[in-house]
Structures are given as structure tokens and as C-alpha cells.
Amino acid sequence: MHxxxxxxxxxxxxxxxxxxxxxxxxxxxxxxxELLASFLDASDLGLRRWIKHxxxxxxxxxxxxxxxxxxxHPSRAVLLGYVLEHQxxxxxxxxxxxxxxxxxxxxxxxxxxxxxxxxxxxxxGDAKPSHYELLLRMGESLGLNREEILSTRPLxxxxxxxxxxxxxxxxxxxxxxxxxxxxxxxxxxxxVKKDGARLTYFDPSILKSGEMTExxxxxxxxxxxxxxxxxxxPLEMVERFANNFGIVD
Amino acid sequence: MHxxxxxxxxxxxxxxxxxxxxxxxxxxxxxxxELLASFLDASDLGLRRWIKHxxxxxxxxxxxxxxxxxxxHPSRAVLLGYVLEHQxxxxxxxxxxxxxxxxxxxxxxxxxxxxxxxxxxxxxGDAKPSHYELLLRMGESLGLNREEILSTRPLxxxxxxxxxxxxxxxxxxxxxxxxxxxxxxxxxxxxVKKDGARLTYFDPSILKSGEMTExxxxxxxxxxxxxxxxxxxPLEMVERFANNFGIVD
Numbered sequence: 206m207h208x209x210x211x212x213x214x215x216x217x218x219x220x221x222x223x224x225x226x227x228x229x230x231x232x233x234x235x236x237x238x239e240l241l242a243s244f245l246d247a248s249d250l251g252l253r254r255w256i257k258h259x260x261x262x263x264x265x266x267x268x269x270x271x272x273x274x275x276x277x278h279p280s281r282a283v284l285l286g287y288v289l290e291h292q293x294x295x296x297x298x299x300x301x302x303x304x305x306x307x308x309x310x311x312x313x314x315x316x317x318x319x320x321x322x323x324x325x326x327x328x329x330g331d332a333k334p335s336h337y338e339l340l341l342r343m344g345e346s347l348g349l350n351r352e353e354i355l356s357t358r359p360l361x362x363x364x365x366x367x368x369x370x371x372x373x374x375x376x377x378x379x380x381x382x383x384x385x386x387x388x389x390x391x392x393x394x395x396x397v398k399k400d401g402a403r404l405t406y407f408d409p410s411i412l413k414s415g416e417m418t419e420x421x422x423x424x425x426x427x428x429x430x431x432x433x434x435x436x437x438x439p440l441e442m443v444e445r446f447a448n449n450f451g452i453v454d
Numbered sequence: 455m456h457x458x459x460x461x462x463x464x465x466x467x468x469x470x471x472x473x474x475x476x477x478x479x480x481x482x483x484x485x486x487x488e489l490l491a492s493f494l495d496a497s498d499l500g501l502r503r504w505i506k507h508x509x510x511x512x513x514x515x516x517x518x519x520x521x522x523x524x525x526x527h528p529s530r531a532v533l534l535g536y537v538l539e540h541q542x543x544x545x546x547x548x549x550x551x552x553x554x555x556x557x558x559x560x561x562x563x564x565x566x567x568x569x570x571x572x573x574x575x576x577x578x579g580d581a582k583p584s585h586y587e588l589l590l591r592m593g594e595s596l597g598l599n600r601e602e603i604l605s606t607r608p609l610x611x612x613x614x615x616x617x618x619x620x621x622x623x624x625x626x627x628x629x630x631x632x633x634x635x636x637x638x639x640x641x642x643x644x645x646v647k648k649d650g651a652r653l654t655y656f657d658p659s660i661l662k663s664g665e666m667t668e669x670x671x672x673x674x675x676x677x678x679x680x681x682x683x684x685x686x687x688p689l690e691m692v693e694r695f696a697n698n699f700g701i702v703d
Contacts, residue, residue: 300558303555306556319548323572323576
């Protein structure tokens with residue numbers, strides 16, 4: 206009913222989402238309940254593979270996400286935008302995983318999220334700086350100074366996304382928060398091609414060419430390395446916990 | 455009014471608290487508002503020193519807390535009880551600080567709490583095990599096996615305290631949660647004698663004598679080392695943030 210109503214009002218967001226994910230044929234309206242149920246049904250694939258499948262379709266499919274396209278061989282402007290927006294994401298990352306830590310009783314989830322936060326934000330001394338520190342160094346290598354970076358406010362869309370993630374952490378079950386956040390780490394998972402992705406987050410050859418600063422390579426390399434584990438392991442937990450709690454839907 | 459009412463009903467908890475902290479003289483009843491206000495007034499000392507002052511009075515004053523007395527030269531039974539109850543506290547510790555991490559906007563508080571959680575629960579590999587791991591090793595050195603420890607449920611009083619801390623984290627301002635939790639770290643702060651404590655958490659000579667297992671010394675030593683910084687630094691922040699937010703009371 207909600208989708209039918211919004212479509213009749215020609216709401217752009219809903220029409221685009223239906224066209225992309227469900228059907229482009231207005232004649233399918235009577236079948237919407239069935240088509241949506243089928244789209245959302247995770248029982249065949251299991252939750253982990255369902256999430257992965259949808260994510261790959263959205264970002265790495267026939268019409269890849271524009272940011273993924275521009276990151277194949279990124280310009281300086283793209284990388285500067287990456288630094289300025291992503292710093293806000295990484296600070297929210299700590300808050301989002303902390304909602305999980307604050308609410309969970311599972312030692313397994315606690316260890317996983319602490320491990321993740323430590324890598325992303327805290328680091329292990331000079332030998333292994335955090336992902337956040339690597340991002341700031343990438344920004345510096347592109348000609349920004351640290352104070353400039355840290356004092357730049359997020360764009361409106363970034364601020365809204367961050368607010369959405371904060372509300373999810375506050376209001377929803379910790380397993381939903383884990384699902385929402387760790388799905389995002391699929392973005393840099395270099396194994397997505399095994400599951401049907403047409404391309405990866407960036408063209409891996411740029412890690413070896415001279416087209417980027419060393420600090421940029423260090424930042425991209427870290428995600429390339431960590432995000433297989435940081436998406437696969439927690440999404441396996443999410444599937445298991447969601448089944449145990451009976452909240453897969 | 456609340457205290458007068460409870461005292462008239464001879465409620466043990468309220469009478470004991472008043473006797474210990476405010477007055478033993480029933481004739482003081484009309485002056486209770488003034489006496490309580492004076493007890494709670496942090497404007498002279500500042501919040502950090504007020505907390506420290508009250509904490510020292512309660513645990514290290516003329517009538518030291520019974521656990522502090524038995525920890526001066528602890529028996530095996532006391533140490534076993536310590537291991538079995540404190541494991542639950544350390545797991546709650548992660549949750550409590552995570553409420554702060556989930557709610558705060560302060561990078562300074564984020565860094566402090568991440569540093570603290572890492573030391574207490576996550577550790578830095580084999581070279582520097584977490585406080586939690588050191589506690590489990592102390593238990594093993596006293597003859598318990600790890601499965602026994604981990605499967606032992608908390609006593610009723612421990613469970614109630616943990617529930618109180620969880621509710622504080624969930625319901626209260628993150629600065630209050632910081633105040634509530636880091637006050638507790640004053641217990642092992644070896645500098646409390648500078649502020650009027652008659653004794654410390656344990657007699658420091660036991661760290662050098664042969665009366666305890668090496669694993670017990672390692673556990674107690676870690677707190678002895680870390681808890682100066684883990685109480686002083688965050689309580690200074692709490693005072694500053696509480697002033698900024700106007701929530702000292």
C-alpha cells in the first residue's frame with residue numbers, strides 16, 4: 206500500500222527504488238506484495254548471502270555505484286572528498302559499534318566489535334596506525350593539513366547518513382545494528398568478484414602504480430586487507446544471532 | 455522529606471546512610487535539608503576532588519570497607535571470590551564505557567574510553583594481556599579452571615550492581631556514566647594516601663612477598679599501575695564536561 210501510494214504520487218525515491226529492484230512495469234502493481242516478499246525473502250540464500258547478493262547488485266553490478274566507478278582510478282578531487290566525508294563516517298563507526306557493545310550479552314560479539322574498533326579507530330601504536338589515522342595521512346599527502354580536515358563539517362548527505370546510523374544504534378536490536386554496519390564493509394571486500402561482482406572497490410593495479418601517493422595506497426591497502434574479515438565474520442554472526450533471536454525478517 | 459519518612463519507618467538502609475554520612479543525632483532532623491545540601495555541594499572542592507574525598511571516606515577512611523581490609527593480606531578464599539565476581543564486573547565495564555562511546559561527541563572522551571577498554575578487556579596481544587585475561591589467570595593459579603570460572607553466575611548483589619550500572623549507561627547522560635564508572639577506579643589508585651586515605655587497596659608489600667601466586671601479583675600490579683591514570687584523567691574530564699554542560703549537580 207505504501208509503495209502503491211507513493212508511486213501514484215510519482216515520488217522519485219520510491220519509483221526509482223522499485224524500478225531498480227522490483228519492476229519497471231506499472232502493470233505489475235497488483236503483484237507488488239508478492240514481488241516485494243520475494244525480494245525480501247532470505248530463506249533460500251540465508252541472511253549473510255542475501256545481504257551480500259543485494260549489496261553486490263547495488264554497488265558492483267551492471268550499473269555500478271558512481272563512487273565505485275570513480276575510485277577505479279581516482280582523481281585527486283575524488284580522494285579529497287573521500288577524506289573529508291569519510292572522517293565523519295569513521296567517527297560514527299565507533300559510536301555505531303559501541304551501541305552493539307553496550308547492548309550485547311555475547312562475548313563473541315564483544316570480542317569481534319572490540320577488534321574491529323581497535324583496527325579502525327584506535328590502532329596499535331606506531332607500528333600499526335588506525336584506519337582513521339591512515340585516512341588523515343592520506344589527506345595530508347594530498348595537500349590538506351590536519352586541522353583543515355578535522356574542522357571540515359560533513360556535507361548534508363553525509364550528516365543525514367550518520368544520523369540514520371546513530372538512530373539505528375540507539376533504537377534497534379544490536380543484531381540489526383551489526384547487520385547494518387558490517388554490510389557496509391562489503392564495499393572494500395576484495396573477494397566480492399567470487400560472488401558475482403563485475404568490479405571491485407578500486408582497480409587493484411593502482412596499489413602498485415605510481416598514480417597515487419604512498420599514503421593513499423597505505424589507506425586503501427588496509428581496507429583491502431581488513432574488510433574481508435570485517436565483513437564475512439560479523440555477517441556470519443549476524444545470520445546466526447538473527448536466527449537464534451528469531452528476527453531474520 | 456524522603457529521608458525523614460524513611461527514618462520514621464526505621465528503614466535500615468537510609469538510617470545507616472544518614473548515620474555514616476550526615477548525622478547520628480535524631481534531633482538534627484529539621485536541619486536535614488541544609489546538611490544534605492552541604493554534603494552534596496561540590497562547589498568548594500570541584501567535582502573531581504569531591505568524588506575522591508567521598509570515595510576515600512567510604513572505602514579508605516576510619517572504618518575501611520571490609521573487602522579492603524581483607525585484601526591487605528588476602529586469603530585464598532577472598533581471592534577466589536574476587537575472581538568469580540570481578541569477571542562479571544569487567545564484562546559490564548565494556549558495556550558501561552560503550553554507552554559513553556555510543557553517546558558522546560567528544561573525540562577526547564572517545565580516545566580515553568577506547569584506551570581504557572583496550573587495557574581492561576582487549577589487551578595488546580601476548581606481550582600485554584588484558585586485565586580480564588590477568589584475572590582469569592589469577593583464578594587458574596588459585597586452582598580453578600577457566601571453564602569453571604566462566605560458567606559461574608554472579609552472586610545476587612553482583613548481579614544487582616551490574617544491572618544498576620547498565621541502567622545508568624542506558625538512561626543517563628554520558629558524563630554521568632563516566633563519573634559513575636571512573637570513580638570506581640579510585641579503588642586501586644595507589645595515590646589515595648596523598649588525599650587522606652588511611653590505607654590503600656592492598657598492602658603493597660604483598661606484591662613482593664611470597665604469600666601470593668605470581669599470577670595474582672600480575673593482576674594486582676596491573677591495576678596498581680593503570681588505575682592512577684584511569685581514575686585521575688577521566689575524572690578531570692568529567693569535571694570539565696559537567697561544568698560545560700551545566701550538570702555538575
